[in-house]
Amino acid sequence: MIEVKHLSKTFKEETGPRQVLFDINAKLYDGKTNLIIGQSGSGKTVLIKNIVGLFDPDQGEILYDNRDITKMDRKQRKELRKEIGMLFQGSALFDSETVMGNVMFPLIMFSQMSAGEIKDRAQFCIDRVNLTGSENKYPSELSGGMQKRCAIARAIALNPKYLFCDEPNSGLDPKTSIVIDELLSDITHEFGITTIINTHDMNSVMGIGENIVFINKGHVGWIGTKDEIYDVDNDDLNNFVYATDLFRDVRKYRREHGYKPSRDKK
Amino acid sequence: MFLTKMLDKFGDYCMFMWRVMAIPDKWKVFFKRYLDEIGKLGIDSIPLIIIVSLFIGSLCTILIKLNISNPLLPRYTVGLTTREIILLEFSSTILCLILSGKIGSNIASEIGTMRATEQIDALDIMGINSANFLALPKILALITILPFLVVICMATSLFGGWLICVITGIVEPDTYLFGIQSLFIEWYVWFALIKSLVFAFLMSTIACYYGYAVQGGSVEVGKASTDTVVVSNIMILVADVILTLLLL
Numbered sequence: 001m002i003e004v005k006h007l008s009k010t011f012k013e014e015t016g017p018r019q020v021l022f023d024i025n026a027k028l029y030d031g032k033t034n035l036i037i038g039q040s041g042s043g044k045t046v047l048i049k050n051i052v053g054l055f056d057p058d059q060g061e062i063l064y065d066n067r068d069i070t071k072m073d074r075k076q077r078k079e080l081r082k083e084i085g086m087l088f089q090g091s092a093l094f095d096s097e098t099v100m101g102n103v104m105f106p107l108i109m110f111s112q113m114s115a116g117e118i119k120d121r122a123q124f125c126i127d128r129v130n131l132t133g134s135e136n137k138y139p140s141e142l143s144g145g146m147q148k149r150c151a152i153a154r155a156i157a158l159n160p161k162y163l164f165c166d167e168p169n170s171g172l173d174p175k176t177s178i179v180i181d182e183l184l185s186d187i188t189h190e191f192g193i194t195t196i197i198n199t200h201d202m203n204s205v206m207g208i209g210e211n212i213v214f215i216n217k218g219h220v221g222w223i224g225t226k227d228e229i230y231d232v233d234n235d236d237l238n239n240f241v242y243a244t245d246l247f248r249d250v251r252k253y254r255r256e257h258g259y260k261p262s263r264d265k266k
Numbered sequence: 267m268f269l270t271k272m273l274d275k276f277g278d279y280c281m282f283m284w285r286v287m288a289i290p291d292k293w294k295v296f297f298k299r300y301l302d303e304i305g306k307l308g309i310d311s312i313p314l315i316i317i318v319s320l321f322i323g324s325l326c327t328i329l330i331k332l333n334i335s336n337p338l339l340p341r342y343t344v345g346l347t348t349r350e351i352i353l354l355e356f357s358s359t360i361l362c363l364i365l366s367g368k369i370g371s372n373i374a375s376e377i378g379t380m381r382a383t384e385q386i387d388a389l390d391i392m393g394i395n396s397a398n399f400l401a402l403p404k405i406l407a408l409i410t411i412l413p414f415l416v417v418i419c420m421a422t423s424l425f426g427g428w429l430i431c432v433i434t435g436i437v438e439p440d441t442y443l444f445g446i447q448s449l450f451i452e453w454y455v456w457f458a459l460i461k462s463l464v465f466a467f468l469m470s471t472i473a474c475y476y477g478y479a480v481q482g483g484s485v486e487v488g489k490a491s492t493d494t495v496v497v498s499n500i501m502i503l504v505a506d507v508i509l510t511l512l513l514l
Contacts, residue, residue, distance in 0.1 A: 052391055081393030092384040106392055109292055164391075 002028040002051065002162065002194060007060030009046055020046045024060070024220055026213045031192045033185050033208045035199060038215035039240055045166060047215060048198045052084060052164055053077055064162065082110055085155030085193075087165040091147040093139040093154070099126060100135040103153045110158060125153040129183060145176035149183065156187060163188070165197040169204060177201060181208050200240075202247060205229065214240070230254055282475050285397035286405070299403035307369050307404065308411030312418060318364060319357075319419045323426025326351055331436045344437045345445020348427045350454070357420040358458040359506045362412075362465040366498040370473040373404055374494040377477025378487035386478070401474035405467065412466035413459045420458070457513050464509060468501045 007024040010017050020043045028034040038044045049055045051062055053069050062069045064080060072080065093102050103122040107113060113121065126135060129149040139147055148168060155163055165184060169177035185208040188195040197204065205212060209226035216222075216236045224232060229241060230251055242248045290296035326348045334343055377400055380386050389396040424446055431442045476490040476497070 054387060054390065078393040081391060084391060084393075086388065086391040088384040088388060090383055092388040094385055094388075095379075095383075108295060109392065109394060 001030050001065060002196070003061070003063040004028075004047075004051065005061040005063070007047070007050060007062065008058045009043075009050055009055060010058050020218050021050070021057070022218045024215075024218075026220060026223060027211075028194055028196050028213075029211055030194045031189060032195070032210040033188050034194070034196045034211040034213070035205055035209040036196065036213050036215060037199060037205055037209075037240070038221070039200065042215045043218040044198050044200075044215045048164060048166060048196065051196070052086065053081070082158060083161040085158065085160035085163045087148065087151045087155050087163070087168055089167040089170050091139070091144075091151040093147055093150055095139055098136050098138055099131060099142070099150050099153075102139070102150055103157050106154065106158050122153075122157060125157050126150075128156070128187070129153045144171050145179065148172065148180050152180075152183060152187070156191065156193075159191065161194060163193045163195045165195065165199075167199060167201075168197060169199065169201045174203065177203060178207065184208065202241060202244075205241070206250075216240075278479065279471075279475050282397055282401075282478060283471060285395060286401045286471075286474070288395055288398045288402075290398060290402065291394055296403060299399075300407050303403045303407035304411050307372070307408050308415060311365060311368060311415060314364075314368060315361065315415055315419050316422050318361075319422035320426035320429070322356055322360070323348065323352065323423030324430035326356070326423070327427035327430050327442070328434075328436060341437060341441045342445035342448055345427070345442040346448050347445075348442075349424060349446040349450075352420055352423045352427075353454040353458055356423060357416050358461040358465065359502065361416060361419050362462065362469060362502050363499055365412075365415075366469050366473075366502065367495050369408065370469050370494045370498045371491040373470065373473035374477040375487055375491045377401070377474060378480035378490045381478065381480040382483050382487055397474075397478060401471070401478065404474060405470040408466040408470040409463055412462045416458055416462040420455070457509075460513065461506065461509050464505050465502050468505060469498050472498045472501060 004024050004026045007021055008019065009021040010019040024047060036044045036047060046055065050057045051069075053062075053072075057070060060070070064083075067076075067080065069077065069080060094105065097105065100119075100122055103125050104118055107118045107121055111118065111121075123135070126132060129152050131146060131149050131153060134142065134146060134150075139150070142150060163184075168180050168184065172180065181204050184195060184197065187193065197208075199205065206226055206229075209229070212222075212224055212226065212229060213220060214222040214234075214237050222232060222234050222237045229237070232238070242251060327344060330347045330351075331344050334347070377386075380400070386396045386400070389399060427446070428439055428442055431437045431439045437445075473494045476494040477487075480486045480490045
């Protein structure tokens, strides 16, 4: 489990200091898809970058199973990062490497496996994300969805305890987004990973949000699950979640008929 | 204001170099990348060096012949002067100024694009020292290969001078060959090689720094590429003056 306690972050800018996060407290659970949601500019990317250690917070604690990353030295952070996988918004695949090369990369760098074992493990990850047959393709030859799947395969290659995903559905069509969401949800449950997804895609929220943290103007606006989000009495959250007529209709229909999303019925 | 900005940049550069000069995470991966970079930065530059050197060598010979028309000067002076210019300045300084355009912008745009597309963040998240992983193989590869490129440049330039003598007959080829062997000072070759080592370090580290420091998208990558060439050229010329004063 990852616990965030009293986290604040300020950036120094030419016009003066700008505080982005204010006293953030949240728990991100093992074996669950934890969603950090909020409007663009609300501070969710800054929060996730603080959690993974790309930014240093002004104050607060970030506990990875009771290990505080803010108090770790470089060597300890390096060890912790071997337990972290990350899926970036733009996939961040290495252009000069093939799909196989990308997935093998963390294994070559950090595992003690033999060359054969590394190849087998990489092939397992590629098969797991349904990219079989694309092993020798370069990132530029892949579609957006395939690039995301390759990035997921690379992120899970080292069997991470924690998987971070920054806007995994950005730039994808709704159908491919659902495929990626379901893949992330399946992997989370299959391997018991603590998955943290940073998103403003409401389909993801309604589909896979087992633990949702709503960030509003740098504050925690609400914490709950996808089932609770339908009936919550929070204006900021409702303005964000029910920004479209479609979702307002879904809420209305649900209240009247006890609607449940089809993905939950399976 | 300008001075503060410059000092700020220099401080950043030193911090970057502190991160670069670390022990690689995995030696096997480092050596593979190092050899790749030797091929990419060095071997791939040989055709350009040969073409440029041939022309510069022949141009030097023509211009010196046209400007030295004193009957008191021996005819082999053309070969001798061409050799001195090639060894002392062209093969190291001018060649590095040319290469900083090719190699420097290549390094800066490659690393800058990796920054803009979050590939460097991906390395950091994995727990890899990205500055060391990306920059050290390039820096060491260029320091290793540049002296060899300088030697190729020296030989090709002198050959270019001889070729123009054979083709046009402005100086007898034998006289030219006698000239380039006359009053030879071996230290000038070492001087050029020492300079090339310093220039290789400057060129590669400045390019890596500007690429790594990119913040933003394609516009910033382009700017980093341009800044690399400008700053590298200035630093090469400054270093040239200092080394010439110290070593000659």
